[in-house]
Amino acid sequence: MSMNRRDFLKITGISTMLGIGGVSAVQSLRNRVEASQVMPNPEALTAKRWGMVVDMAKFKTDADYQRCIDACNKVHNVPNISNKKEEVKWIWEETFEHAFPGNEDEYLAEKIKELPFLVLCNHCDNPPCVRVCPTKATFKRESDGIVMMDMHRCIGCRFCMAACPFGARSFNFRDPRPFIKKEEDMYPNPEFPTRTKGVVEKCTFCYERLAKGLKPACVEASKGALLFGDLEDPNSEVRKMLDSRYSFRRRPELGTRPSVYYIF
Amino acid sequence: MYNGGKIIIGLIIFVGLVTFPILYSGGKATAKPDPKIDTTEILKLPENERKCVESKDYMKKEHMKMLDQWRDWVVRDGEGVYTNAEGKMFTMSLQNTCMKCHSNKTKFCDECHNYAAVKPYCWDCHIAPKEKES
Numbered sequence: 001m002s003m004n005r006r007d008f009l010k011i012t013g014i015s016t017m018l019g020i021g022g023v024s025a026v027q028s029l030r031n032r033v034e035a036s037q038v039m040p041n042p043e044a045l046t047a048k049r050w051g052m053v054v055d056m057a058k059f060k061t062d063a064d065y066q067r068c069i070d071a072c073n074k075v076h077n078v079p080n081i082s083n084k085k086e087e088v089k090w091i092w093e094e095t096f097e098h099a100f101p102g103n104e105d106e107y108l109a110e111k112i113k114e115l116p117f118l119v120l121c122n123h124c125d126n127p128p129c130v131r132v133c134p135t136k137a138t139f140k141r142e143s144d145g146i147v148m149m150d151m152h153r154c155i156g157c158r159f160c161m162a163a164c165p166f167g168a169r170s171f172n173f174r175d176p177r178p179f180i181k182k183e184e185d186m187y188p189n190p191e192f193p194t195r196t197k198g199v200v201e202k203c204t205f206c207y208e209r210l211a212k213g214l215k216p217a218c219v220e221a222s223k224g225a226l227l228f229g230d231l232e233d234p235n236s237e238v239r240k241m242l243d244s245r246y247s248f249r250r251r252p253e254l255g256t257r258p259s260v261y262y263i264f
Numbered sequence: 265m266y267n268g269g270k271i272i273i274g275l276i277i278f279v280g281l282v283t284f285p286i287l288y289s290g291g292k293a294t295a296k297p298d299p300k301i302d303t304t305e306i307l308k309l310p311e312n313e314r315k316c317v318e319s320k321d322y323m324k325k326e327h328m329k330m331l332d333q334w335r336d337w338v339v340r341d342g343e344g345v346y347t348n349a350e351g352k353m354f355t356m357s358l359q360n361t362c363m364k365c366h367s368n369k370t371k372f373c374d375e376c377h378n379y380a381a382v383k384p385y386c387w388d389c390h391i392a393p394k395e396k397e398s
Contacts, residue, residue: 037346037347037348038337038341038343038345038346038347038356039343039345039347040342040343040344040345041344041345041355042345044344077391139340141342143342144342148339148340150339150340151389152335152339185394186394187391190359190391190393191359191360192359193359193389193390193391194389194391195389196385196388196389197388207342211342211344
């Protein structure tokens with residue numbers, strides 16, 4: 001069979017076109033099949049950008065703080081490691097100078113300076129931890145702005161811990177399981193996983209509870225001292241509170257745009 | 265042959281080491297794995313509802329791929345409900361869906377995984393259901 005160059009090029013061209021077209025047709029079909037298989041839980045709470053308001057005026061006694069912290073630790077099987085260098089924190093108390101470093105108000109009221117502040121992951125709109133993660137184990141959910149952790153992908157490099165200006169991330173230097181207080185020989189919450197040695201963890205705004213239509217555990221336990229809602233919905237609880245009271249955020253000068261606000 | 269004695273002794277030791285596993289097991293195959301699906305949770309279900317998320321055949325071959333897809337859907341895409349071929353809906357969760365029925369991890373998961381010498385790291389984080397001593 002003889003073929004001149006012109007015919008040869010025509011045939012190659014057509015078969016390439018067919019090949020590319022065929023692959024993309026199959027691909028789009030497959031995506032459609034997969035997409036129809038899964039959907040979000042219809043009961044889930046949704047928002048464009050979740051945010052929290054911490055009403056410091058409502059934290060009066062130690063018990064008010066501890067209630068929120070305990071609720072979180074219990075729901076997420078957070079270990080209690082007493083060694084400060086290895087402790088794991090999702091939501092915790094911080095002194096004013098550590099929570100708001102760089103504040104230069106010399107004559108700020110002593111009672112505010114001495115007040116412990118309840119701090120947690122700020123779920124920044126522009127999260128530096130996400131930018132540095134080499135495996136995309138930590139990522140910002142496009143749907144609602146939650147800065148998530150995918151423990152399956154975390155390789156424990158701790159870049160995110162170095163990048164986070166709020167110290168909101170903790171590394172598991174050892175297997176956390178022996179440090180989780182068991183109740184009746186069972187982990188506090190058998191429905192939520194623990195973590196393993198060598199991964200970084202932090203607050204996830206209770207994504208697993210939101211998916212079931214529940215508010216975060218700390219918010220539920222706070223008796224109104226913590227408000228939770230959609231920052232992009234002008235009628236939400238948090239936006240109404242921010243409209244009526246003066247609020248401030250941790251280290252706004254860094255431009256990470258935290259989603260956790262503090263009010264007095 | 266130079267150093268003949270040493271070489272022959274070496275060869276005997278080598279052949280011994282290589283054939284040891286076969287000789288040790290007496291040439292018989294180890295028992296085939298027999299995963300059990302007779303947990304009380306499954307037996308409690310009425311006969312016609314005793315079905316897994318997908319068909320038995322599919323689950324046997326593809327459960328690892330399915331679990332991999334599930335975790336991406338839930339954690340990364342925020343989609344938590346799976347609709348199977350029959351249109352029935354399930355919450356995608358290893359701990360709260362799979363293991364609620366298959367509450368016998370040692371007799372269900374480990375049975376085959378040990379036989380095939382695969383070590384999935386699910387249980388480093390996920391909490392295995394408490395099994396009754398039997």
